[in-house]
Amino acid sequence: MPVYPLPAWLSRFVGREKEIAEIQEQISRTRLLTLTGPGGSGKTRLAAKVAAAIAAATAEEEARTGKFRDGVCFVELAAVQKGDLLPQSTLLALGLEETPGQPVSSWLVAHLRLKSILLVLDNCEHLVDACARFANALLGSCPDLHILATSREPLRITGEMIRLVPPLSIPEWQPGSPVEDFLRAEAVQLFADRARLVSPGLEINAGNAPAVMRICRQLDGMPLALELAAARANVLSLEEIAARMAEPARLLVNPDHLAAPRQQTMQAALDWSYVLLEPAEQRLFWQLSVFNGGFPLAAAEAVGAGDGIEPAEILGLLSRLVDKSLVSHQTDDTPAAVSRYRMLEVVRQYGLERLKAAGEELAIRRRHFDWCVELVQQASFTNRERGVWIARIEQELPNLRQAFAWSLAV
Ligand SMILES: Nc1ncnc2c1ncn2[C@@H]1O[C@H](COP(=O)(O)OP(=O)(O)OP(=O)(O)O)[C@@H](O)[C@H]1O
Ligand SMILES: [Mg+2]
Structure with a gap:
């Protein structure tokens, strides 16, 4: 299987085993699967993990399913500003160069037409209509192509399967219950991992578990919000973080009262983080x-x-x-x-x-x-x-x- 570069992170990936397995299975049967959810909910990270799992599939599995024998290619679109640039960005991600005199899209189709490949189109939301047209055209011309998209909103084309990226699992904590169970919750794992980066000796124990549970609840298990809160563990105690999280900074530039609750959570976490800057x-x-x-x-x-x-x-x-x-x-x-x-x-x-x-x-x-x-x-x-x-x-x-x-x- 040809290997295209996949994005890499320095920070640890947490949980999502069930989602990864399900998406991996679904994407081999669905031509277009879109991961949706508000900003900071972990769509990109999850899509990259699925891509890596598929790219790492053994030759045996590949022979069994016959899927994606031509590889998994990750196309980052966050910085692409115009819909016209989608074919070019994809070509670049595939390591191909434009051919003078040939329109980029037909060159792309010619390249992909007979291939069994998974394209990950990451961060489509700012170009959602253009991405929808682009995906539709490619899927229509390349019968073995599959697309995994991440977008804050669905592309809304026929045949699209939509999966909302769920919050990280949030723990229950009852005094007297084992801390090990509490530590297994994904939100706690993420929070603890990032907090330890800035406060290496930090231990989550029966004493501070209630504060960690309040932080995870308050932040709706949103990964980016948890990271922003954890980054303060070097100067604030977990109790202090929990107390501050309970009263959002209320700085919203464009308070959007209709925004989904998890979106509001993200805004509040950003406000909180911003207000604490010098x-x-x-x-x-x-x-x-x-x-x-x-x-x-x-x-x-x-x-x-x-x-x-x-x-x-x-x-x-x-x-x-x-x-x-x-x-x-x-x-x-x-x-x-x-x-x-x-x-x-x-x-x-x-x-x-x-x-x-x-x-x-x-x-x-x-x-x-x-x-x-x-x-x-x-x-x-x-x-x-x-x-x-x-x-x-x-x-x-x-x-x-x-x-x-x-x-x-x-
Ligand atoms: N399962 C996870 N384990 C560890 N870190 C995670 C996980 N999911 C998300 N993160 C971290 O949370 C942050 C937000 O994740 P990500 O960029 O994937 O969100 P997104 O939904 O793609 O956001 P956007 O809509 O802005 O593109 C990142 O710093 C990412 O590393
Ligand atoms: Mg993203």
């Missing part, structure tokens, strides 16, 4: 949300420095945002090995709201644009450096496209 961290947080598809440190310095903040201070502030789970650090596999930072989509959208509310959007988008222009000007395509620069530019395409679109619109 003013300089808050500022950098909203500024960094302009980046689309991640950014290197130099970019954060270019956008975040100014107005009394020196470029040298950015790394310290950025690492505090990483500690608080608002930004993640990614190991880089490009030849230049430059560290890269990223925000989860739901976190980035939240940051953008704060940026607008702060009245800084225009200034920050301009700095983002200037950084992009400078990057392109520096690019050198001499023989020796060509490969490195092509990889650099490819990596920044979502940022470059966004800056370009912005400059045309202002």
